[in-house]
């Protein structure tokens with residue numbers, strides 16, 4: 755199974771980093787650090803600020819704070835299509851605060867650009883039909899939908 759996933763990643767999977775700096779904000783209730791989204795990567799590895807929290811995860815329509823654990827790496831599932839909905843990408847956001855700046859580093863792991871991604875056969879059957887189309891450049895779709903405030907994964911559903 756792992757093999758099936760890796761084959762789709764191709765020989766040159768993509769890894770890119772985002773360094774985020776969230777300055778103190780005079781109106782934290784009104785301003786997001788990063789608006790609600792699920793990541794467009796297959797997997798994200800996040801190093802949080804070791805003193806200042808801000809990451810929140812949405813579960814059952816409630817926002818939960820992610821605790822800070824200094825130097826711990828947080829692994830997050832992105833909108834990967836291969837698991838046919840078995841692995842779900844959580845919606846999360848970063849909130850601001852009045853007093854302290856916050857720095858995080860996220861590493862996004864995605865399949866080789868241009869490779870065709872689709873749910874693996876072993877995770878489809880009568881009870882679990884194919885949920886997603888074959889996707890060639892999810893990153894482009896992702897940012898288009900992200901900007902419009904829509905969930906990009908819905909764009910590739912069958």
Ligand SMILES: O=C(O)CCC(=O)C(=O)O
Pocket residue numbers: 772774788793802808809846847848858860
């Ligand atoms: O800065 C954070 O805590 C979250 C960053 C994030 O979710 C992202 O860059 O996609």
Ligand SMILES: [Fe+2]
Pocket residue numbers: 791792793846
């Ligand atoms: Fe994210």
